[in-house]
Amino acid sequence: xxxxxxxxxPTDFSEYSSTALAQAFDIAKEYNAKVYVLxxxxxxxxxxxxxxxxxxxxxxxxxxxxxxNAKKNLQDQVNKFPLSKEVEVFTEIANGNPSDEILxxxxxxxIDLIVISSLGRSGLARYLIxxxxxxxxxxxxxxxxxxx
Amino acid sequence: xxxxxxxxxPTDFSEYSDKALKQGLDIAKQYNAKVFLLHVIPRxxxxxxxxxxxxxxxxxxxxxxxxxxxxxxxQQQLDKFPRSRExxxxxxxxxxxxxxxxxxxxxxxxIDLIVIASLGRTGIARLIVxxxxxxxxxxxxxxxxxxx
Numbered sequence: 001x002x003x004x005x006x007x008x009x010p011t012d013f014s015e016y017s018s019t020a021l022a023q024a025f026d027i028a029k030e031y032n033a034k035v036y037v038l039x040x041x042x043x044x045x046x047x048x049x050x051x052x053x054x055x056x057x058x059x060x061x062x063x064x065x066x067x068x069n070a071k072k073n074l075q076d077q078v079n080k081f082p083l084s085k086e087v088e089v090f091t092e093i094a095n096g097n098p099s100d101e102i103l104x105x106x107x108x109x110x111i112d113l114i115v116i117s118s119l120g121r122s123g124l125a126r127y128l129i130x131x132x133x134x135x136x137x138x139x140x141x142x143x144x145x146x147x148x
Numbered sequence: 149x150x151x152x153x154x155x156x157x158p159t160d161f162s163e164y165s166d167k168a169l170k171q172g173l174d175i176a177k178q179y180n181a182k183v184f185l186l187h188v189i190p191r192x193x194x195x196x197x198x199x200x201x202x203x204x205x206x207x208x209x210x211x212x213x214x215x216x217x218x219x220x221x222x223q224q225q226l227d228k229f230p231r232s233r234e235x236x237x238x239x240x241x242x243x244x245x246x247x248x249x250x251x252x253x254x255x256x257x258x259i260d261l262i263v264i265a266s267l268g269r270t271g272i273a274r275l276i277v278x279x280x281x282x283x284x285x286x287x288x289x290x291x292x293x294x295x296x
Contacts, residue, residue, distance in 0.1 A: 002174055023291065026150050030178065118285065118292075137266070137285070137294055143171065144266075145293045146285055 004033045004113040010102045010132070011039050013073050016117035018080065020147045024115040025083035027145075033113075034088045038105055039074050040098040041066055067093055099135035111142055118146045152176075152261040156184045158250045158284070161221045164265030168295045169229060172263040175293075176235040183237045184257055185226065187218050188249040215241060247283035254288060262292045 009024040011017035021037065028035045045066065049059050070093045078084045078091060094101040106114060116133050137144050157172040159165035169185065176183045189211075195202045202210070218241045226232045226239070242249045254262060264281050285292050 002171065023150060030151075141296060143293055143295045145291055147291045148289060 002112075004028075004031050006034050006036065006109055006111045006113075008036045008038060008102070008106055008109070008111040008114045010098070010114070010116055010136070011037055011074070011077060012098075013039070013077055014117070016147070018077065020115045020117045021077065022081060022083075023145065023147050025081050025087060027113070027115070028087040029083055032087075034090065035084075036090045036092065036105065036109060036111065037074060037078055038092045038094060038102065039070050040094045040096060040101040041070055042098060043096045063095075067095075098132045099139070102132070102136050103139050106140055106142060113142060114140055114144045116144060116146060118148050152179050152181045154182050154184060154257055154259050154261075156186060156250070156254055156257070156259040156262045158186050158188065158246070158262070158264055158280070159222070159225060160246075161187070161225055162265070164295075166225065166228065168263045168265045169225065170231075171293065171295050173229055173231040173235055173237075175261070175263070177231055181235070181261075183232075183235055184240065184253065184259065185222065185237055186240045186242065186250060186253050187222055188246040189214050189218055189241065189243045190246065191244050211243075215243075246280045247287065250280070250284050251287045254290060260290050262288055262290060264292060264294060266294045266296050 004027060007024050007028055009017070009020050011021060024035050024037075027033065049062055053059050053062070071091070074091045074093065078089060092105070094105065102114070102116075105111065114136060116136055118133060133146065137146070152175060155172050155176055157165070157169050159169060172183050172185075175181065195207055219239075222239050222241065226237065240253065242253070244252075250262070250264075253259065262284060264284055266281060281294065285294070
């Protein structure tokens with residue numbers, strides 16, 4: 001990291017990710033860095049669709065709606081933070097395995113700091129959030145700030 | 149964290165902890181924060197091997213040497229970084245279980261950011277470094293920056 005120039009914040013729209021977002025915007029303002037906010041639509045959603053819906057057209061439509069919803073949710077979440085207007089922000093939606101997509105984005109964009117919310121608060125949340133944060137921590141090639 | 153004021157950097161004097169210290173010092177300079185540099189001497193010294201045991205005096209002697217040695221190592225590590233003279237640095241040497249002592253230091257000093265070297269580079273290092281970092285990540289109440 002040393003001086004962050006490109007900060008990646010993965011979000012699942014939870015309150016925990018809002019904490020990460022707040023932190024990322026603050027750091028970006030301090031260092032005049034860019035913020036990339038990424039939401040990954042989990043690939044198993046797509047596989048579930050394949051199992052229940054036979055029509056390829058219908059699947060495509062549902063996927064488009066999911067992306068549209070995700071984009072709206074992402075913009076809504078970013079807009080909660082006044083600082084988001086004072087720094088350069090890029091929003092992105094990806095499809096696939098969350099940790100893989102986050103790590104891919106880190107490499108492709110030359111991210112030098114990832115800000116992600118931490119391992120869980122409750123038992124189940126520990127398992128669900130933990131697996132993404134854990135994989136990112138293990139494999140990221142840049143420093144990772146884990147917020148609580 | 150948002151704006152860190154007290155940054156805790158645990159060190160085992162390895163090259164990885166050098167990176168964490170450098171990062172901690174840079175952040176401290178940017179935010180005018182204090183750095184707490186902590187080394188934890190593991191509590192349990194193996195006193196006995198097969199049928200030979202060290203006396204109480206010998207153990208005490210060894211423990212004192214370890215503390216003296218740690219103080220020297222800590223100063224040597226700090227001296228590698230000219231920035232350590234530009235920010236306020238508080239050094240501390242504790243004995244105990246590393247991750248526990250780190251979390252105690254966090255609580256005792258109102259730490260708002262921990263900077264720690266990451267999970268492993270090689271197989272074995274992953275196990276040894278990982279266990280301390282992992283427990284700190286899980287147990288810390290403040291954000292943790294994992295350096296790579």
